[in-house]
C-alpha cells in the first residue's frame with residue numbers, strides 16, 4: 726500500500742483495472758480475481774522480489790512481471806523465491822496470495838487513497854523501523 730501511495734501512476738492503473746472488471750458489483754468476489762487482475766498480481770509480485778537480482782531494484786515497477794508472466798515464485802526461478810523452494814517451500818503460498826489479493830483488490834475498488842495533506846509521493850518514507858510492529 727505504501728508503494729502504491731508513493732507511485733500514483735501505479736495506483737491509478739491498479740484502480741482502473743479492478744474498477745473495470747468489477748464494474749457494478751457491490752463487492753469484490755474471490756472468483757473474479759483469478760484470471761482478470763494481472764496488474765494487481767504483478768503489484769504483489771513486485772513487493773515480494775529480492776533487491777540483488779533486478780534491474781533498477783529501487784524502482785517500483787510491476788510491469789517487469791507482466792512480460793509473459795516470466796517469473797514463477799513457486800521455487801522454479803531462483804532469483805525469485807519469496808516463499809522458499811523445494812521441500813521446505815512455504816505451505817501457505819496460496820492462502821497468503823488469496824488474502825493479499827482480495828484485501829488489496831477490495832481496498833482499491835472501494836476507496837480512493839490519499840496521502841496526508843502536504844506529503845508528496847516522492848517523500849513517502851519506506852525505511853523500516855523494527856519494534857513490536859514494523860513501522
Ligand code: HEM
Pocket residue numbers: 806807808809810812813814815816817818820821
Ligand atoms: C506473503 C506471505 C508469506 C511469505 C512471503 C512466506 C514466506 C515463507 C518462507 C520464505 C518460508 C521458508 C521456506 C524455507 O525454509 O525454505 C516459509 C515457511 C513457512 N510458511 Fe510462509 N510465507 C507467507 C505466508 C504464510 C502463510 C499465510 C502461512 C500459513 C497460513 C505460512 C506458513 C508457513 C509454514 C508452516 C512454513 C514452514 C514450512 C516448513 O518449514 O516446512 N506462510 N514461508
